[in-house]
Each structure stands twice: as structure tokens, then as C-alpha cells.
Amino acid sequence: MALKIHGSLATPATLRVIVCLEEKGLKYELVPVNLQAGEHKKEPFLRLNPFGQVPAFEDGDLKLFESRAITQYIAHMYANCGSKLIPLDNKTMDTMSLWMEVEANHFNEAGSKLNHELAIKPMRGMVTDKAAVTEHEEALAKVLDVYEERLKVSKFLAGNSFTLVDLHHTPLIYHLMRTKVKVLFEARSNVAAWVINLLTRPAWRKVRYLIIKQNNVSAS
Amino acid sequence: MALKIHGSLATPATLRVIVCLEEKGLKYELVPVNLQAGEHKKEPFLRLNPFGQVPAFEDGDLKLFESRAITQYIAHMYANCGSKLIPLDNKTMDTMSLWMEVEANHFNEAGSKLNHELAIKPMRGMVTDKAAVTEHEEALAKVLDVYEERLKVSKFLAGNSFTLVDLHHTPLIYHLMRTKVKVLFEARSNVAAWVINLLTRPAWRKVRYLIIKQNNVSAS
Numbered sequence: 001m002a003l004k005i006h007g008s009l010a011t012p013a014t015l016r017v018i019v020c021l022e023e024k025g026l027k028y029e030l031v032p033v034n035l036q037a038g039e040h041k042k043e044p045f046l047r048l049n050p051f052g053q054v055p056a057f058e059d060g061d062l063k064l065f066e067s068r069a070i071t072q073y074i075a076h077m078y079a080n081c082g083s084k085l086i087p088l089d090n091k092t093m094d095t096m097s098l099w100m101e102v103e104a105n106h107f108n109e110a111g112s113k114l115n116h117e118l119a120i121k122p123m124r125g126m127v128t129d130k131a132a133v134t135e136h137e138e139a140l141a142k143v144l145d146v147y148e149e150r151l152k153v154s155k156f157l158a159g160n161s162f163t164l165v166d167l168h169h170t171p172l173i174y175h176l177m178r179t180k181v182k183v184l185f186e187a188r189s190n191v192a193a194w195v196i197n198l199l200t201r202p203a204w205r206k207v208r209y210l211i212i213k214q215n216n217v218s219a220s
Numbered sequence: 221m222a223l224k225i226h227g228s229l230a231t232p233a234t235l236r237v238i239v240c241l242e243e244k245g246l247k248y249e250l251v252p253v254n255l256q257a258g259e260h261k262k263e264p265f266l267r268l269n270p271f272g273q274v275p276a277f278e279d280g281d282l283k284l285f286e287s288r289a290i291t292q293y294i295a296h297m298y299a300n301c302g303s304k305l306i307p308l309d310n311k312t313m314d315t316m317s318l319w320m321e322v323e324a325n326h327f328n329e330a331g332s333k334l335n336h337e338l339a340i341k342p343m344r345g346m347v348t349d350k351a352a353v354t355e356h357e358e359a360l361a362k363v364l365d366v367y368e369e370r371l372k373v374s375k376f377l378a379g380n381s382f383t384l385v386d387l388h389h390t391p392l393i394y395h396l397m398r399t400k401v402k403v404l405f406e407a408r409s410n411v412a413a414w415v416i417n418l419l420t421r422p423a424w425r426k427v428r429y430l431i432i433k434q435n436n437v438s439a440s
Contacts (some may be wrong), residue, residue, distance in 0.1 A: 049363075050366045050369065051322070051366065052324060053364075062311070062314065064314065064318055065318065066318055066321035066322060066325065067319070068321055069263055069314070069317040069318040069321045072317050073314050073317065076310070077310070090297075091282070092298070094282065094284065094289070094313075096292050097289040097292050097293065098284055098285065098286055098289040100289070101286035101289045102271070102286060105286065105324075106324075106325065142271075144401060145270075146270045146271065147271065
């Protein structure tokens with residue numbers, strides 16, 4: 001099998017690449033990286049990503065890291081497979097680029113910190129920092145206010161079709177919808193409808209099944 | 221004049237777009253946004269960027285924000301003007317995408333915090349947080365270790381030609397080279413040679429002249 005993703009189903013960044021592969025209907029091998037054992041900070045993983053973060057990706061001889069660089073590669077290289085993730089017209093492409101930056105610099109910034117405080121820390125028996133939660137909840141609410149306005153104009157962020165920028169949001173939204181900040185998404189009608197569209201896509205349902213299956217194995 | 225950039229020469233993000241316009245040899249109008257007066261947090265600026273951050277950009281009817289989305293737009297839309305900033309072959313393009321993510325998620329993360337502590341705070345009469353400086357110096361050193369290895373293989377980050385990913389680094393490097401973390405760049409021979417290549421480009425010299433001219437006006 002040519003496509004290999006090295007990572008963990010426990011991280012939104014790994015899931016971002018997996019859901020992209022599923023949208024494209026591509027066959028791939030998930031090579032598990034044991035984060036608890038620190039495998040990502042040691043050789044041989046560091047040869048795939050010198051920053052010691054999952055995921056890393058191989059397509060034959062090509063090696064990549066950084067989840068959003070990997071998804072862009074897949075979307076362009078396999079443009080003719082499965083879902084179209086890249087707009088065909090330049091204007092929609094420019095709009096997608098803009099919202100991809102917003103996802104990385106605003107949505108992910110607040111959302112991943114909330115996921116850390118509200119999901120990861122409790123799971124590891126660590127104490128949630130309530131002041132940090134308040135701060136990042138406020139930041140996320142502001143981001144979602146902007147999204148609400150944007151999603152009045154179009155069904156998805158770049159236009160009326162699902163693209164890579166929507167996909168980039170899905171894993172973290174899935175995790176956040178299982179915490180108390182779910183209400184921030186549900187209180188905004190356009191955002192709420194968009195979230196349902198993201199989480200009910202067949203590709204995401206497959207990824208969700210993988211996550212649940214893995215959690216059941218870990219728990220048993 | 222069709223191209224307008226709304227921003228401030230005091231921010232690396234605004235300079236990132238200006239140096240891109242200079243590399244392309246395009247005519248543009250810089251519409252100054254007074255950050256000290258909080259103009260970026262008020263109307264009419266918020267209509268250009270609801271997140272209230274500079275720069276914002278207009279090309280006729282097209283409006284964009286997020287500096288790296290703007291530079292990508294300029295590089296693609298004006299591909300045939302001035303410096304080639306986008307690689308022509310797919311493999312170099314994939315490599316550029318990867319290092320663009322590294323710049324945004326690793327280099328900029330550490331570098332902008334150091335710039336804030338070591339340049340902006342002293343300028344505003346605020347006290348530098350020494351613990352934060354130590355933490356981010358360590359992070360920047362690790363990033364530059366990875367760059368040193370990469371730049372052994374090629375003169376620039378995506379390959380042997382200057383591209384958008386190198387350009388994205390220039391403004392922050394210019395500011396950091398005026399602080400004590402300059403030694404982190406100078407201690408790594410390949411990084412040091414790359415920095416000289418970036419800062420001696422004619423387009424950056426023009427931008428540097430604009431910064432110095434503006435600083436002289438502010439000081440007089």
C-alpha cells in the first residue's frame with residue numbers, strides 16, 4: 001500500500017488527514033504512533049517529522065508532515081478521486097485560502113485550547129484551568145460570530161460546496177461538540193446547520209466509527 | 221490605483237504583504253491604519269476584516285484579509301509579474317506548502333513572541349518577561365536547528381530558488397536580527413547565509429527604506 005499515515009486517532013491533526021483520505025476514497029495504511037510512550041519524540045519518527053508531532057505522511061518516496069500541508073497535497077494530487085475538495089474557479093479558491101488561514105489562526109487557536117482543557121485534561125486526571133476556559137470560550141464565541149455572518153452568505157465557508165477548509169474544521173468540532181462549548185455552536189443557527197453538514201458526511205461517519213472502535217479496544 | 225493595502229509598517233504581517241507586492245513590482249496604495257488609536261478594532265476597518273487585525277487588502281472588488289492568504293493571492297494572480305514566487309513543479313510546490321505551515325506554526329509562534337518581548341514591550345515602556353524570553357528562545361533555537369538541516373540540502377526552504385515561503389519569514393527575521401536573538405541565526409551557518417539572502421533582496425531593501433523613513437517621521 002503506497003499511502004501511509006503515521007499518527008494517532010486521538011489527535012485532531014491525524015484525523016484531519018484521515019478524513020481527507022476518506023473523502024477521496026483512497027486506500028491507506030494507518031501506522032499507529034504511541035504518543036503516551038513518546039514515540040513521536042524519538043527515532044525513527046523524528047526522521048519523518050523533525051518537530052516530533054503527528055501526523056507524518058508517505059506517498060511512495062514523498063514524505064510530508066504538517067496536517068494542512070498533507071491535506072493540500074492529497075486534494076491536489078488526487079483531484080480526480082472522490083469528493084472535489086479544491087474549488088475550480090479562482091475566486092472561490094482565494095476565499096478558501098482566506099478561511100483556511102482563519103481556521104488555523106483563530107478557530108484552531110481557541111478550539112484546541114478548549115479541547116485540551118475540557119476533554120484531554122479530565123481524561124488524564126488533570127485539573128481544568130477555569131480561567132483559561134473562560135478566556136478561550138470568549139475567543140471561540142467571537143470566531144463563531146464571524147462564521148455565523150459568513151454562513152449567512154454561503155452554505156460552506158468557501159462557497160456553496162464543501163471544500164478543504166470545511167474539512168479542516170471537522171475533527172476539532174467533533175471533539176468540541178462533546179464538551180460544554182457545544183452550546184456556542186448550537187446558539188448560532190447557520191453555524192449549527194454547517195456543523196450538522198460536516199458531521200453527517202459519509203467520510204466523517206467512517207472516521208467516527210474508527211475512533212469509537214479504537215476507544216472500545218482501549219477501554220476493554 | 222487598484223491595489224490597496226490597509227495596515228501599518230509597524231507590523232510584520234503588513235510588511236509580509238508589502239514585500240510581496242514589491243517582489244512583484246506592482247503599484248499599490250498603503251492606507252495607514254492607526255493601531256495606537258485602535259482604528260483596526262472599529263468601523264470602517266471591521267468591514268474589511270471582522271477579526272480587527274491588519275493587514276486587509278483590496279484588488280478592485282476583491283477584499284481579503286490574513287497576510288498569508290493575501291500573499292498567495294498576489295503570487296497566483298500576478299504570477300507573470302516580477303519575481304516568480306510559486307514553484308512550477310508539483311514536488312517543489314508540496315515542499316513549499318510544508319514549510320509554509322512550519323513558518324506559521326513553529327517559526328512565527330516563537331519568533332513573534334520574542335519580537336513582542338524584546339522589541340515591542342521595551343519600545344512601549346513595558347517590562348520584558350524574562351521567563352517567556354527563555355522559553356521562546358529555546359523554541360526558536362529548535363526551529364532553527366531544523367532549518368539548518370533543511371538549508372544544507374537547498375539554498376532556500378522549498379528548493380534552490382527564493383519562493384513565497386522564504387518571503388513569509390523576512391519581516392520577522394528583520395526585526396529579530398535587531399534583538400539579542402540575532403546570535404541564534406548567526407550561530408548556524410546555513411541559516412545565517414539564508415538570512416543574508418533574504419535581507420539583501422532589492423524588494424526587501426525598498427521595504428526597509430519605507431520602515432526607516434516612517435520611523436524618522438515618527439521620531440522627528
